[in-house]
Amino acid sequence: MIAMRAVLLALLLGCVASTQGAVVNCAPAAGRFTVLLSEPSGGALADRVAVERFLNKLQFELDQERDERWINPGATPVAFRACPKRAPALDGSEFSAEVVEQLNDQRVLMEVWGVVERDGTPPALSAQINYLLVPLRFAADQRETVPAGLQRLRYPEAGAAPTTDAVQLISKPLDLDAFIASALGLKLLRERAYEPAHANLCRAHSLLGAMLKRPITGRSKTELTALHGFVQESAGRTLREALADAAYPRTGLLRLQKPAQPCAEGQ
Template sequence: MRTKTIRWLLLPALLALLPALGRAALVDCQPAAGRFTVFLSEPSGPLFTQPAQLRQFMQQLQFELDQNRDARWVLSPGTDVRFVACPGRAPALDGQDFGRDIVDALHTRRVLLEVWGLLSSGPGADGRPQPQAQMNFLLVPLQQAANEQGASAAAGASALQRLRYPEAGAAPTSDPVLLIARPTDIDAFVASAFGLKLLRERSFELAHRNLCRAGHLLGAIARRPLAGRSRDDLARLREQVRAAAGQAVAQAKADANYPKLGLLRLREPAQPCDAEEG
């Protein structure tokens, strides 16, 4: 009888361990040396049936984002941002792999953003199969700050943002790279994470410019037909980004080492961005 009782007492703990036991450790990925980095991790889902197809997709996605366009976040000499494909690194869709230790390591290595998701296929408006995606964007500096703040961060924006493609009314495409590589979306999240990271590093002017740019780009996303949690999470992120832009102004003015003729001395924390930026 006692043995049965012990078994029943242990059962909840064993069940709680099953997801972790069945999940492989998150494969490490090397960031771009000496640069800020965005990790492009492997998507899950049934869209690619052969490993070679998945590898080709990731190579094409990296090229499209890293080489084949003009980014809209704000750079200065020494602050390059590069995209790195991470074969074999496939985080869980709910983000449960990103515990404190992993986020600390990403933050220390200047990884700004990790992108992954679920790729599948469904009928398009014309009835033909079209790629579909749920994409996740983890803003590493925001998650790092939430980890440090603990319970007090509960009311802040979620570091894990989610978007679904294609959206209602979007032009159909059979190319999953073009489906995902949306410049406004990627650049909005990169600029947000970049600005938050630079603010922590007390690079006030570049942080301010990126945070204001992020607010503008996030506003453009918010005008699209988003739904449910994605819309609400995006709105909270935009509010937090604008607040951080105000913090950049306030902290710069309070910093004895900030130049007396610095541009942020002309700004006010309550209205840190120009109308066209925010």
Template sequence: MLRSCLPALLLLAASTQAAVVNCAPASSGFTVLLSEPSGGALPDRAAVERFLNKLQFQLDQERDERWINPGAAPVAFRACLKRAPALDGSEFSAEVVEQLNDQRVLLEVWGVVERDGTPPALSAQINYLLVPLRFAADQRETVPAGLQRLRYPEAGAAPTQDAVQLVSRPLDLDAFIATSLGLKLLRERAYEPAHANLCRAHGLLGAMLKRGLTGRSKAELTSLHAHVLASATRTLREALADPAYPKAGLLRLQQPAQPCAGGE
């Protein structure tokens, strides 16, 4: 019986490996990976490729980001063709996450996009893997969920037939990028840009929580919101305790009791 099942098991293993093919990050700076979504709204390869390429172009070229780039290290988006993680993120082992973290990947975005209802309209669950947060969890640190899940359209939003318009949520992406960038820079002891991004993320996440989210999404986002503020406090304390931090450093003007006063 086991021998007869072996070919099917090998085929399943091969398909799982194919779902997380490598996607080259930016050669410098930081990267957000845009991986392929599943679901019936994108019926063929051509539709998937058009979606990812249009999404990357829109995120790279057609808006003003609200995270804070640390000097000459910008954040670039990469369309990852043929990279299609499972919806539960089960492929992201500690080894995979460590590799992404070493490559300075901040975020991976994927999910499922469906077309249903009468008249038909698009809906989606989009996953956001915050790589520095998942990396911290793999190091046995106490942190919130590194995989945040959100559903679109949000309650009360007008229906759309454009998948890119549905999922290219500037507020959400900017909040998660600022969070990941702040946490990554804190681990690298780049205190001032870490603090700036964590405080920016705290404000953006707070705006997201005003949307009336429910259930697991709300609980996980609320936990992340609190963690970001605590991390801003930690950034101040570590900077002030670090002998290498400049005596005229701007963070010496901040109070740990109000780590983001005037900075969101």
């Protein structure tokens, strides 16, 4: 009986483990802000070869074939890093305060993963993609009042054409740019790099506003709306902190801005 219980317990633990993700180490780009591209789950990618081909193609697409609408802070640009075998659970449960702190210290801005499925007749792809904004989750872990650090979006949206290309399905320039600008602005604000922080937060406010005009519904829209308001508030906070900082130059450009209208120039 004891042996049987041990076998049943082992099977149960094996089933539980199989439902959890795996957050293996993925080294960020040296000397740069980094966005980690982790493995999606789901049945759309048939095997390891397909998964790694997808990640490499996605990184190439994001590195080479798109416009960057965030504001790179001088000599510290944003890099994308494909992370084979790094496969977080869909609920992001592995991202403890310790894991998030390590990512934040490594200047990881965001991690992207999710689930990609193939269904329908003829077969087409659908996905839920998660965007973990590391500076936002780090702030939440410090007991700061912030919106959800894990943003979730479903693709394709209502009315969008179906696709069988997983990279084309999820490599949405507007969405990625909006979240990167948000995370980068918040990270730079914490580092007291006021001018690029303000520029990115205002850019994020504009891009998130454009996203909210799309047919996004439910929890995704609620969380996106909260982030939209928060980045504008943070742009105002950036101005107030810059003007109160004795080290901020007397000729600094932010002295021309008004905290009550932090993004008045439509950045």
